[in-house]
Amino acid sequence: MAATGSSGRPALDAMAAAAAGPVAVSRWSRTATVATSTAGLVLVLLVALPYLAGTGITQALVTLFVLVSMAALWNLLAGYAGMISFGQQAYLGIGAYVVYLVAKGGLTPFAGIVAGALACGLAAVPIFALLRPLTGGYFAVATWVVAECLFLYVTNALWLGGGTGVGLQQLSAMPPVLRQADTYWESLALMAIIVAGVYLLVRSRFGLDSRATRDEPAAAAAMGVEVGRTRWLAYLLAAAGFGAVGGMLIVSTLYTDPASVFSINYSADMLFMVVIGGLGTMEGPIIGAVIFFAVQEEFAKYGAWYLVAIGAVAIAVVLTAPAGLWGLAARRGWSLLPVGYRVRGGPPPGPGMGRGGGGPGG
Amino acid sequence: MTWVNDVFQGLFLGGAYALTAVGLSLMFGVMRLVNLAHGDLAVCGTYLVTTVMAALGVPLWLALPVMIPLAFGLGMVLQLGLFDRALRTGPLAPLLVTFGLSVIIENLLQQIYSANTRGVGAGNLDVAAVHLGGLVLPWLAMLKLLLALVVIGGLSALLRLTGWGRRVRATSDDLAIARLQGIRVRPLFATVTGIAIGAAALAGTLNAVTTGVYPTLGTLTLIFAFEAVIIGGLGSLWGTLVGGMLLGVTQVLVSQVSVPYAILASQLLFLVVLAVRPHGLFGTPQAAG
Numbered sequence: 001m002a003a004t005g006s007s008g009r010p011a012l013d014a015m016a017a018a019a020a021g022p023v024a025v026s027r028w029s030r031t032a033t034v035a036t037s038t039a040g041l042v043l044v045l046l047v048a049l050p051y052l053a054g055t056g057i058t059q060a061l062v063t064l065f066v067l068v069s070m071a072a073l074w075n076l077l078a079g080y081a082g083m084i085s086f087g088q089q090a091y092l093g094i095g096a097y098v099v100y101l102v103a104k105g106g107l108t109p110f111a112g113i114v115a116g117a118l119a120c121g122l123a124a125v126p127i128f129a130l131l132r133p134l135t136g137g138y139f140a141v142a143t144w145v146v147a148e149c150l151f152l153y154v155t156n157a158l159w160l161g162g163g164t165g166v167g168l169q170q171l172s173a174m175p176p177v178l179r180q181a182d183t184y185w186e187s188l189a190l191m192a193i194i195v196a197g198v199y200l201l202v203r204s205r206f207g208l209d210s211r212a213t214r215d216e217p218a219a220a221a222a223m224g225v226e227v228g229r230t231r232w233l234a235y236l237l238a239a240a241g242f243g244a245v246g247g248m249l250i251v252s253t254l255y256t257d258p259a260s261v262f263s264i265n266y267s268a269d270m271l272f273m274v275v276i277g278g279l280g281t282m283e284g285p286i287i288g289a290v291i292f293f294a295v296q297e298e299f300a301k302y303g304a305w306y307l308v309a310i311g312a313v314a315i316a317v318v319l320t321a322p323a324g325l326w327g328l329a330a331r332r333g334w335s336l337l338p339v340g341y342r343v344r345g346g347p348p349p350g351p352g353m354g355r356g357g358g359g360p361g362g
Numbered sequence: 363m364t365w366v367n368d369v370f371q372g373l374f375l376g377g378a379y380a381l382t383a384v385g386l387s388l389m390f391g392v393m394r395l396v397n398l399a400h401g402d403l404a405v406c407g408t409y410l411v412t413t414v415m416a417a418l419g420v421p422l423w424l425a426l427p428v429m430i431p432l433a434f435g436l437g438m439v440l441q442l443g444l445f446d447r448a449l450r451t452g453p454l455a456p457l458l459v460t461f462g463l464s465v466i467i468e469n470l471l472q473q474i475y476s477a478n479t480r481g482v483g484a485g486n487l488d489v490a491a492v493h494l495g496g497l498v499l500p501w502l503a504m505l506k507l508l509l510a511l512v513v514i515g516g517l518s519a520l521l522r523l524t525g526w527g528r529r530v531r532a533t534s535d536d537l538a539i540a541r542l543q544g545i546r547v548r549p550l551f552a553t554v555t556g557i558a559i560g561a562a563a564l565a566g567t568l569n570a571v572t573t574g575v576y577p578t579l580g581t582l583t584l585i586f587a588f589e590a591v592i593i594g595g596l597g598s599l600w601g602t603l604v605g606g607m608l609l610g611v612t613q614v615l616v617s618q619v620s621v622p623y624a625i626l627a628s629q630l631l632f633l634v635v636l637a638v639r640p641h642g643l644f645g646t647p648q649a650a651g
Contacts, residue, residue: 084457137390137456142636145588272462315463
């Protein structure tokens with residue numbers, strides 16, 4: 001599928017023109033129209049929810065929205081750009097502490113979330129410069145070390161509350177119902193922006209470039225893809241996204257401490273959601289997040305066994321169905337959020353072209 | 363004189379890091395597999411030792427010979443059942459699988475043994491030391507350094523001198539050609555992983571004599587082992603020893619100035635090496651790919 005590498009559209013148009021018979025290239029489908037319209041309706045319903053349901057439900061949904069946001073971002077890195085990172089909690093932490101500092105300075109935490117995203121985008125520049133020569137497992141563990149360094153620093157930094165953590169006093173003073181509704185809308189907006197943003201990115205030329213880079217960096221470079229720049233951009237955008245999510249974490253719990261916000265458990269959760277749902281698919285991480293959320297809500301009372309089970313399922317999925325649950329659906333040609341190009345009236349789509357690209361290694 | 367003593371303590375600590383890391387280095391060198399569950403498997407060995415000691419009422423030095431073959435066997439089973447298949451599936455699969463395994467192990471240990479720190483009783487081995495002028499030479503630390511030297515030296519000799527070593531090196535150089543030459547790769551990989559996990563479990567247990575053991579200890583164990591491998595250079599076993607020693611000396615020297623920043627300092631040393639010399643001190647540039 002390297003032919004779609006750098007200039008997907010013209011190459012495919014040429015292919016379409018060269019093929020005999022009336023064929024056309026499509027990027028959309030009737031299923032996709034139904035799916036996105038339904039999603040739009042659900043979104044409207046969700047916006048109205050604080051007027052209809054109690055805080056118990058909206059609080060649980062904030063957790064779900066945060067999980068979906070994290071899964072979508074981790075998938076952008078691992079599923080599309082081929083960079084597995086176990087250190088994205090570094091940006092969750094930076095985002096959370098920036099919100100704390102901004103709120104302390106007298107601004108609203110909402111401004112803090114934006115500032116957190118910007119700060120993480122900036123912090124990602126030197127960090128990526130450091131990690132750039134590494135690939136695969138070495139990249140993954142090195143990102144983890146960066147997060148560990150931040151954890152150790154913050155634990156000893158008294159101006160950031162040290163190991164005991166910091167609270168958002170300003171928000172604690174707000175009426176709880178109003179605060180909960182605000183938090184809910186902010187997390188909903190954040191999730192919508194992240195999912196839509198990742199989708200538009202993956203549909204753009206950047207999406208083609210990143211998938212080509214993931215599958216075969218050398219071949220992608222030979223086709224004219226700027227491999228280094230593509231990886232850089234994916235890393236930076238994901239970092240900014242994680243910064244905003246980290247800000248959301250402290251806004252929703254009103255409190256953060258280094259041991260929990262810089263925890264490797266976030267990376268484990270992201271891996272499980274994305275792998276089980278479908279690595280390198282648009283729909284998969286969302287489904288994975290919903291499943292993970294349901295399992296966590298239902299089984300967390302039995303202790304850590306549910307993590308053992310989810311881990312085992314994730315390993316089984318990697319080894320037997322690398323494109324995850326959604327990959328099984330995509331095999332039937334389903335696509336709710338199509339990112340590829342499809343020749344209408346032609347033969348059924350091949351892997352990587354008709355749908356969002358295959359699993360790890362294609 | 364105190365700083366000379368500090369350097370010695372750092373070298374001993376480095377020996378312990380290297381003994382943990384040598385398996386990680388070996389597995390990467392031979393199979394290009396980054397085993398993210400390496401630290402947790404080392405911790406498994408420690409818990410196994412405490413269980414054997416409690417069940418049979420035997421001291422540490424008798425429990426170790428029971429545990430090490432079991433760890434070796436566990437390594438072989440994991441390789442044959444899981445890692446082989448992950449390596450065949452694609453470049454990202456080994457990472458996802460071993461990280462998943464790491465989470466499973468940590469949570470299993472937590473459910474079985476609780477999150478509390480456990481001690482590993484070793485008589486008075488953890489406090490006994492030789493005093494030599496201003497130098498304090500703890501027996502346990504010297505034992506770990508000695509074992510690191512023996513394991514690394516022994517592995518190097520095995521790799522260089524025996525038929526097994528020739529097959530491993532051939533497979534590491536070119537898997538396809540090695541297969542064409544009739545080398546049976548699966549059992550070979552299984553022995554490599556067995557050795558790696560056995561050495562890690564031994565190191566983990568001896569380290570736990572001083573620090574105790576808890577279910578999530580494997581995370582930090584992996585990070586230090588990984589840093590020793592990268593600083594030393596990929597694919598170089600003696601480099602791993604040097605890498606471990608640099609980490610250890612840095613940590614001990616900085617802890618004399620500020621204890622809270624000692625671990626941070628060794629992490630930063632790793633990042634500096636990464637920035638200045640990404641392929642490590644004794645590695646070759648292309649191995650980092």
